[in-house]
Amino acid sequence: MPQFQDHFAPVAATYASARPSYPPLLFAWLAKTCSARDLVWDCATGNGQAAVALGDWFTRVIATDASSEQLVHAQPHDRVIYRRTSAEDSGLRDASVDLITVAQALHWFDLPRFHREVRRVLKPNGLFAAWSYGRLRIDDPAVDRFFQSFYSETLSAYWPAERHHVETGYRDLAFPLRLQPVPTFTMTDGWTCGQVFGYVRSWSATAKLCEARGEVAMDSFIARLLQIWGDPERTCVVTWPLTILVGHPLDDSI
Template identity: 50%
Template sequence: MAATIPMQQVDHFGPVAADYAGFRPRYPEGLLQWLAEHAPARRCAWDCATGSGQAAVELARRFEQVIATDISEAQLAAAIKHPSIVYRRAPAEACGLADYSVDLVTVAQALHWLDLGRFYAEVRRVLRPDGLLAVWSYGLLETDDAAINHCLRGDYHAIIQPFWPDERRHVEDGYRSLDFPFPEIRAPTFVLTADWALDDLLGYLRSWSASARYRASHGIDPVAAFGTRLAPLWGRPETRRIIRWPLSLRVGRATRRRSERSTAG
C-alpha cells in the first residue's frame, strides 16, 4: 500500500510560482501592525506556508527575525528577500523551530492545505506563553465594475470550478468550519485592495492552482480566452481599477501551561 502523503507536502503552487510572486495581492499593513501590537514580544515570528513571502516581508518590518517556511522550492526561490527573513523548506507540521521560541505564528491563505492536528501541536510547541496564532483567507475578488464582476463569477469561475481541490471550500467560508482550538481574540475587519490594469488581473488568475490544473488537463491556458472576453468590459488594457478582497481572520492566543503558571506564581 502506498504511503499517505501529508496534505502540506503536496506542492500546489510550484507550477505557478512566478505568477504567484508577481501578482498575488499584498496584505494590509494594518493587519500585520495589529498582530505585532498584540503579540507578547517582537523577537521572532514564524510565517508558515509562506509562499513567496507576501506576509513574511511585512512581518520583517516589525519583528527582529522572521522564519518563513514552505514545502515548495519554486515558491521559496521566488520569495521576497529581506535581511530579517530566513526562508526554510519545511512542512508546517515539522518546522524545526525550537520549543517556545516564537511570539507569533501566521498562516496566510494556506490553513486549508495543512494537517491541522499535527500543525496545531507544532504551534503549541513553538509558541511562547501568550503567543498568537493568526490565520486568514480571502475569497473571490470584486472590481469597481458590476459587469466585470458578473463576468468573473459567471464565466471564468464556472470554467475552472471543477479544478479546485475540495479544500478550497474552507477559503470560501472564511475558515469558520475548520477546527481552531485556541482562545480567540476579537480582531478588526481588514480588506485587501489593489490598483490593477487588465494584465495584473489576468496574471493573478494564472496564479490560481485551479488554473494550473486546467492547463495540465486541457493543454490550454483558460486565462487567455477569458481575457479576450473580458477586454471589451475592461476598456483600455492600461485602465487601472480598484480590486477588493474581503479578508477573513481568526486569531488565537496560546494559553500558559500549568507548569509555567506555577513557576510564574
Template identity: 45%
Template sequence: MSVSALFSIRSDHYAQFRPVYPADLFEWLADHCSATQCAVDIAAGTGQASHPLSKWFEQVVACDASLDQLRGSASWKAVQRIAADAEKLPLRDGVADLVVVAQALHWFATPDFFREARRVLAPNGLFSAWCYSLLRIAPEFDALIDHLHGDILRGYWPSGRSSVDSGYRDIHPPFQTIRVPEFVIETQWNLHQLMGYLHTWSAVKRWQRTHGKDPLDQLGSELSKRWGNPDHQRSVRWPLHFIAGYPGR
C-alpha cells in the same frame, strides 16, 4: 498533485501578481503580541507576509514545503528561510511570539498542525491565520470572475478551497478565538495585472494541463471588451477572514 507542487510552478509569476496585504494588519499583529522577538510565517510562499513582518519583529522565520517558492522573492535579507512541512517545524519549543499562516491554513488545518503551532509558540504567543476569496471590482467584472471560479473551473479546485470560499468558518481550532478588525486588501490594477493574477489560480493550472489550452482565453476577450483601455486601472478589493487566538492560554 501535492500542495507544494501546486505552488512550485512559476514562483516568480506567483510573487509578481499576488496582492499585497495591508500594512496596518502587521502593526495590529505586533501590537497584540506580548513580545516582538520572533515571528514565524508558515507556508510562507514567496514571503507576502514574511517581508512586512520584518518591520515589526527582530527575527522572522519563513517556512514552506516548496523550495521554489522560498526562492521566488527578490530579497530575503531580513528573513530566515526554512524548507519544512507545516506539521513538522524544525524549531525549538516556545520560540515564536507570533505564528502566522497567510492564505494557506486550509491545506493543513489538522490536529497535528495545531499541536505543532502551539509547541513553537511562547506561552502568550499569538496565532493568526487569514484567507481571502474572490476579488471584487464592479458587478460587470465580478460576474465574469464568478463564472470562471464556479462554473468553468468547477471540479478543478483542490480540496481545501471550500474553506477559503467559506471564510474559514468551517475550521474550528482547539483554542478560543479573538476578534480581528475588518482588514481588506485594496489595490489598483490594469487588465494585464488582473489576468496575471487569475493565471496564478491553482485550478487554472489544472484545467490547462487537462485540456491543453488556456481557460482564460475566452473569458479574457470578454473582460477586455468590458475593461476598455487595458492600461486603465481599476480598484480591486479582497476582504480578509481570520482565525486568531492565544493557544497557550
C-alpha cells in the same frame, strides 16, 4: 501523514508577482498586540509576502514552506530566514516563538499535527494568527459578472477540495484558540486588466485548466476580458473578503 501536494509549483513565478498585498495595518496591529517581538514563524510562507512585512516589525522571522519552487521566488529581507520544511514539523525550538502566522494556507495543513506543533513552539504568552482572502469582486458590474462566471463555472472542476474552506471563511476549520477581537482590515486595490489576468494565472485551478484544455482556454478568457474591460490601462477597484483569526492556543484542546 498525507503526502504534500504542491498545487502552486507550476505557477510559482506568477504567484510571486501577481498576488495581492495584505493590509500593512494588519502587521502593525499584530506587532502591537504581541507581548514580545523577538521571533516570528511565518508558516507556509510561499513567496514570503507576509514574511517581509513582518520583518519590518520583528527582530527575526523564520519563514518556512514545503515547496522548494515557491522558496526560489521568495523575497529577500535582512530579518527573514527562509527554510524548506513542513507546517507540521518546523524544526524550531520548544517555546521559542512570539507569533505564528499563516497567510492563505491553513486549509492545506494536517491540522491536528499542526496544532500540536503550534503548542510546542509558541511561548506561553505567544500569539497565533491565520488569515485568508476569498474571491475578489470588481467594481465594474459587467467585468465582475464575467469574472464570477469564469471562477464558478469554467474552473469549477479544477479547484482543489480544500478551496472550500477559503470560500466559507474558515468557519468549518478547527481553530482551537481563545479568540480575541480583531479590527476590521480592508483588502482592496486598483488593478488594470493585465493585473487581474496575472492574478488569475497564479491560481492552481487555472494551471489545471490549461493542462486539460491547453493555453487556448486562457487565450479565450483574456480576449473576452479585454473586450468587456475596454481600455486595458483603466483601473477598477478590486476587493477581497478577508478572514482573520487571532488568539492564544488552548492547552487542553490541541
